[in-house]
Amino acid sequence: MKTRQDFEALDTADKLRALKKQFVLPPGVIYLDGNSLGAMPAATAERTRQVVEDEWGVGLIRSWNDANWIDLPARIGDKIARLVGAGKGEVIVADSTSLNLYKVMSAALEQVKAQSPDSQRRLIVSERENFPTDLYIAQSLAQQHGFTLKLIDSSDELPAVLDEQLAVLMLTQVNYRSGRVLDMQAITAQAHAAGVLVVWDLSHSAGAIPVDLLAANADFAVGCGYKYLNGGPGAPAFVWVNPRHADKCSQPLSGWLGHSAPFAFTTDYQPAPGIKRYICGTPSVISMAALECGVDTLLAAEPLGGMAALRQKSLDLTNAFITLVDERLAAEFGVRVASPRDPALRGSQVSLALAEEMDGDAYAAVQALIARGVIGDYRAGKPNLLRFGFTPLYLGFAEVWDAVEHLVQVLRGKEYLQPRFQKQGAVT
DSSP, X not given: OOOHHHHHHHHHHOTXXXXXXXXXXXXXXXXXXXXXXXXXXXXXXXXXXXXXXXXXXXXXXXXXXXXXXXXXXXXXXHHHHHHHTOOTTSEEEOSOHHHHHHHHHHHHHHHHHHHOTTOSOOEEEEETTSOHHHHHHHHHHHHHHTOEEEEESOGGGHHHHOSTTEEEEEEESBOTTTOBXXXXXXXXXXXXXXXXXXXXXXXXXXXXXXXXXXXXXXXXXXXXXXXXXXXXXXXXXXXXXXXXXXXXXXXXXXXXXXXXXXXXXXSSOOBOSGGGGGOOSOOOHHHHXXXXXXXXXXXXXXXXXXXXXXXXXXXXXXXXXXXXXXXXXXXXXXXXXXXXXXXXXXXXXXXXXXXXXXXGGHHXXXXXXXXXXXXXXXXXXXXXXXXXXXXXXXXXXXHHHHHHHHHHHHHHTTGGGXXXXXXXXXXX
């Protein structure tokens, strides 16, 4: 059994350790919730101050040109493209993940109907444990377009549904509950062989694991900016469309900035070429400035090995955590790992399930941990989960040891039974 000193030695040898200086983290806090909201980059406060006080306060409307505000969606999109295996000019930052999903799902369904108006392909398939907003958007679009949404319990069931009735497969690359990673390239190839389009949600993979959209020959992808991209609460999202589709598909939210000549102010809509047509309205400049700071923290790892190096450290962190859980929590408390144990199938998070008789105490256990300065989160379901994100940019190995020690103390002392931890907040 390894000691805390062994984990400290891993920190000393960590070539990515200096990247933590890019972030503002409260002293005494072990932050294991970067998979839900990334930590604030140290550059963000000054950058947003500059935008507010100098560019807006002094430059006023001139800053659309002088500070290049108008270029933010494409400029940040090009930076994100380097993290997700897309080309320059193929990713745009705009709106929220939900809105972008609505855009690309609509485009995909319209493409299916245009290519085969009399086809039996009127089925959308997704996983039952996909993030709810994805399912809600798909359900709404199915009703609008005369399609049916079918949910499968696992991607293992995909071969049975890849048939002549399936039009669009909508999947999240990393499951938000379990952290399971889907094989994008293999699944996309199987879908294409069956004549099916695939929409990928990268919200839990962009900035967490290596992604290569072009190599996978994916059709459409969306993702959020506030998790592993560290863009801040409510940060703008991003959208990618394979170049082979970009000029063929229209999206339903035909806002003025997605026009081919927005400042001509014509009364008829003509879509901009390529991905720019997926912009809808005026970009949120302050939020985008913060997002760019977050994306830059990931690009700072490129000289140190980039996403491959971050992925390796992430796996080392999660492997260490799982080992400690097995050694210190499984036998005494019945805690089990609810994420894949195979590192190749696991994203940058580990979810834990308490013993069956303690399942109802999962939320309170997380709150007791937070009170100790170990910030993870809770996801309701069957079972209820304690969910921990391992962001290699700012998390160290000794913190992994300490987090497990705190959880041991919470369970051993039954701190979760305290009334203050039982009351649920509006956000869980």
